[in-house]
Amino acid sequence: MLEKSKKKINLTVSTILIILLLFGLYLMELFLSPSNMIFIVLQKGVIYALVAVSMNLLNGFTGLFSLGQAGFMLIGAYTYAIFTIPNEARTAVYQYFGGGLIKFNLPVTISIILAGVMAAVFAFLIGLPVLRLKSDYLAIATLGFAEIIRAIFQWNALGPITNGSNLLRKFPSLDSTGFSKWIQKITCDIFGKTGNVTGATIYAFIASGICIAIIVLLINSTYGRAFKAIRDDEIAAEAMGINLAKHKQIAFCISSFFAGISGALLAMYQTTIQASAFKSAMTYEILLVVVIGGIGSITGSCISSFLFIAASEWWLRFLDAEKYVGGVKVPFLRSGFRKVVFSIIIMAIVLFYRQGIMGTRELTPAGVWNWFKKTFIKSAPKKSKEA
Amino acid sequence: MSNILEIKNLVVSYGGIEAVKGISIDVPEGEIVTLIGANGAGKSTTLKTIAGIVKPKTASIIYKGHEILGKSPDAIVSSGITLVPEGRRVFANLTVKENLRVGAYLRKDSLDKDFEFVFELFPRLKEREWQLAGTLSGGEQQMLAVGRALMSRPNLIMMDEPSLGLAPLVVKSIFDIIKTINSQGITVLLVEQNANMALQVANTAYVLETGTVSMTGIGRELLSDERIKEAYLGKTRK
Numbered sequence: 001m002l003e004k005s006k007k008k009i010n011l012t013v014s015t016i017l018i019i020l021l022l023f024g025l026y027l028m029e030l031f032l033s034p035s036n037m038i039f040i041v042l043q044k045g046v047i048y049a050l051v052a053v054s055m056n057l058l059n060g061f062t063g064l065f066s067l068g069q070a071g072f073m074l075i076g077a078y079t080y081a082i083f084t085i086p087n088e089a090r091t092a093v094y095q096y097f098g099g100g101l102i103k104f105n106l107p108v109t110i111s112i113i114l115a116g117v118m119a120a121v122f123a124f125l126i127g128l129p130v131l132r133l134k135s136d137y138l139a140i141a142t143l144g145f146a147e148i149i150r151a152i153f154q155w156n157a158l159g160p161i162t163n164g165s166n167l168l169r170k171f172p173s174l175d176s177t178g179f180s181k182w183i184q185k186i187t188c189d190i191f192g193k194t195g196n197v198t199g200a201t202i203y204a205f206i207a208s209g210i211c212i213a214i215i216v217l218l219i220n221s222t223y224g225r226a227f228k229a230i231r232d233d234e235i236a237a238e239a240m241g242i243n244l245a246k247h248k249q250i251a252f253c254i255s256s257f258f259a260g261i262s263g264a265l266l267a268m269y270q271t272t273i274q275a276s277a278f279k280s281a282m283t284y285e286i287l288l289v290v291v292i293g294g295i296g297s298i299t300g301s302c303i304s305s306f307l308f309i310a311a312s313e314w315w316l317r318f319l320d321a322e323k324y325v326g327g328v329k330v331p332f333l334r335s336g337f338r339k340v341v342f343s344i345i346i347m348a349i350v351l352f353y354r355q356g357i358m359g360t361r362e363l364t365p366a367g368v369w370n371w372f373k374k375t376f377i378k379s380a381p382k383k384s385k386e387a
Numbered sequence: 388m389s390n391i392l393e394i395k396n397l398v399v400s401y402g403g404i405e406a407v408k409g410i411s412i413d414v415p416e417g418e419i420v421t422l423i424g425a426n427g428a429g430k431s432t433t434l435k436t437i438a439g440i441v442k443p444k445t446a447s448i449i450y451k452g453h454e455i456l457g458k459s460p461d462a463i464v465s466s467g468i469t470l471v472p473e474g475r476r477v478f479a480n481l482t483v484k485e486n487l488r489v490g491a492y493l494r495k496d497s498l499d500k501d502f503e504f505v506f507e508l509f510p511r512l513k514e515r516e517w518q519l520a521g522t523l524s525g526g527e528q529q530m531l532a533v534g535r536a537l538m539s540r541p542n543l544i545m546m547d548e549p550s551l552g553l554a555p556l557v558v559k560s561i562f563d564i565i566k567t568i569n570s571q572g573i574t575v576l577l578v579e580q581n582a583n584m585a586l587q588v589a590n591t592a593y594v595l596e597t598g599t600v601s602m603t604g605i606g607r608e609l610l611s612d613e614r615i616k617e618a619y620l621g622k623t624r625k
Contacts, residue, residue: 222492229478229489236476236532238440241464241493241539296480360480 006366013365018209022202029197030187037314043174043204044313045306047265050208052289052301053215054258059287060296060360061219062251063231064131065139067283068123071146072256074278075122076115076263078153081168081273082161083111089170094163101160108177112207112264119260120253122149127252131245143280153275162275169272174200174265207265211258216298218254227251292349293356300358316341390449391416391543391574392437392468397446399432406432407443408598413591414543414576419569421577421585421606423619424595430578431473433595434545437576438470439463450543465493469536473547473578475528477535479521483512486520486531490538498538505534508564526557533564537573544568545576550584562588582619586610594619 025042032038051069058064083106085093094100106114130141152158154165162168174180175198183199218224226247229237238244267273289308293300319338323330349356361367392414399407407429414420422430435441437448439460448456455463469490478486487505491498506513509530515523520531529549536544546565550558562584569575579585586592589606594615602609609615 222488225481225485225489226492228481228485229492232478232480233476235440236472236478237489238460239438239464239470239472239476240489240535241461242489243459243461 010364010366017365022205025202025205026183026197029199029201030195032196034196034198039201040313041306041310042201043269044266045309046204046208047262047269048286048289048305048309049302050211050265051259051262051286052293052305053212053298054255054262055286056290056293056295056298056301057215057219057227057258058251058255059290060294061224061231062227062248064248064251065135066142066252066255067139067280067287068126068142068146068256069259069286070278070280070282071142071149072119072123072259073263073266073282074146074149074153074275075119076260077267077273077278078162078168078263078275079115079118079260080111080264080267081171083114084108084171085168086170093168093170094160096166097159097163100163108172112261115264116257116260119263120257123253123256124249127249131248131252143283146278146283147280150275150278165274165276167272167274168267171267173271174198174203174268177203177268179203204265204269208262211261212298212302215254215258219298223247223250288346291356292346292353294358294360295356296360297356297358297362299363300356300361303363304357311345312338312342389416390414391451392576393447393449394433394437395447395449397433397436397448398444399429399436399441399446400444405444406598407436410593410595410598410600412593412600414574415591416574417569417572418590419565419575419577419588419606420591420593421579421589422593422595423579423582423585425580425619427597428595429598430595431547434470434547434576434578437463437468437545440470461493464539467540467542469539469541469544471532471536471544471546471549474551475525475532477520477523477528477531479519481520482517483520483523483531484516486535487512487538490535491540493539501538501540505537508537508567509534526553526561529553529557529561530564533561533568537568541573543574543576545578547578548580549577550579550581558584582615583610586615 028038051073055066055069058066082102085105087103087105090103091099126142126145130138130145133141153162155162156164158164177199180199180203183202184194184197187197188194219227226237226242229240229242230244230247234244285308289305290301292308293302293304316338319333319341320335321333323333390413392412394410394412396409396411397407398405398409406427410429410433412420412422412433422433424430432441436443436446439455439458439462443456446456447454450466450468455466455468458466478489481489487502488498491501511527512530512534515527520528523531533546533549549561549565553561558581565575565577566588577585577589586606586609592604592606592609593600594602594609602612602615604612
């Protein structure tokens with residue numbers, strides 16, 4: 001009984017927090033300038049959070065060390081873009097390939113889901129041979145796969161579909177979806193003008209949030225328990241009747257599905273995409289987010305992805321600009337120095353903070369409240385003792 | 388009594404080397420059968436083959452009158468055979484209760500009665516229900532491994548060296564539990580290096596030597612056999 005009421009409280013608190021968060025985002029869009037850095041951090045951060053969580057599902061919860069995430073994001077991004085470019089824009093986009101092969105387009109929501117499905121289909125086919133491999137070998141194979149995918153999408157012969165090595169553009173972005181028209185209309189009704197509201201950040205948060213919630217539900221289900229059992233001990237898991245090949249395949253496909261969706265969201269965020277951007281360096285960035293957040297912690301991955309994006313896009317930007325103090329040039333500050341500092345920070349984290357920010361723990365409202373009570377309300381423990 | 392499991396002419400080879408060279412074993416229903424023998428005699432391999440984890444070269448494995456050779460491990464578990472793997476192999480980062488739930492992975496019905504049964508058998512596990520399995524002591528982990536296997540409601544439970552690396556007192560309690568499990572009507576196939584203890588509880592015993600059955604008999608009779616004493620029970624040559 002007590003457990004049930006606790007669950008109910010947890011659910012209510014979480015719902016209230018989510019509504020507050022979305023409302024906060026709305027107020028930010030309403031009052032802050034759209035060019036504010038915070039929007040870049042929030043939008044890109046939440047997209048990275050989704051792909052980091054999807055990678056964590058594989059690396060942290062199933063124990064499959066896969067490095068193919070960028071490849072699946074690429075598939076997702078391209079699928080989304082190819083199916084949503086408006087027909088009238090196709091001649092301009094596919095200017096070298098006679099307007100392209102595909103002459104129809106699909107609604108945004110369906111395209112996003114299709115992006116995930118395509119990534120999952122590729123994952124299924126790749127998984128058949130590759131998932132027999134263990135640890136490092138699996139990592140090498142999936143990394144190779146991601147590179148091959150990138151090369152194939154740049155291949156000129158596929159130009160009528162993928163536009164070769166040229167950009168794909170003019171597809172609906174985060175702030176040109178039906179959702180933003182809807183939120184602008186509401187704002188107009190209330191305030192009489194739309195202001196800066198685009199709904200882009202809210203849209204990214206809702207889309208990623210739903211996906212992350214599905215992954216969390218999966219991890220807490222019987223399937224999730226089987227994944228963790230496989231991670232802890234494959235032989236024992238097999239002896240308990242868990243079909244290793246099947247469950248690894250499921251985890252791989254689901255992880256890739258959500259990587260594909262995050263690829264679609266990334267395409268929306270960037271407004272243009274090009275296969276050459278989905279390098280292995282991108283997978284390493286995601287891996288870093290997972291490691292910094294804590295392998296096996298969903299909330300850790302979310303927190304660290306925002307920190308990572310904030311640091312790389314915003315807080316460490318000043319290191320890239322040359323600076324003169326009293327006519328003397330400050331040493332080291334030049335284009336590219338940011339990456340050096342960044343690498344040093346990462347090395348420090350890996351050396352001294354091996355568990356990452358969260359380890360395998362999760363951040364819950366109840367946990368935060370308990371911590372808050374312990375540190376700030378010092379009289380509270382005494383009272384509970386008396387009771 | 389009829390045989391719940393009949394193995395005929397089992398041959399298993401690892402990369403060209405034959406680990407098991409054509410052994411035949413009968414497991415009567417409701418009994419405790421033990422396989423004893425030195426390292427490399429092929430005891431563990433035999434169990435793994437029955438569980439479907441290792442594929443044999445040739446064999447016939449009849450369980451309840453049906454051939455189970457070539458079936459997948461999950462099909463074998465759901466038909467009622469469970470393996471307690473060697474070296475405990477609990478899921479270290481799952482709680483005790485989650486470990487037990489994984490044990491019942493293939494079952495879709497209510498687990499309340501089975502939790503009750505396992506916690507009655509191992510009150511220590513009840514106390515540590517929410518603890519991570521990796522933080523348990525060796526004996527407790529072995530109890531968990533046995534409890535986890537019981538969660539699938541097996542007809543035949545196979546235990547691979549349950550006394551390995553445990554203190555003598557704990558070993559004794561593990562063997563008591565094996566007897567208790569057997570008295571519930573579950574057939575036990577036990578692999579042991581601790582021949583003394585194994586022969587005391589077993590109805591039937593098979594002695595394996597480098598991949599072949601060298602001796603068969605009733606557990607207690609083998610216990611007083613001179614050759615067994617010499618080879619496994621530490622009796623010195625006169």
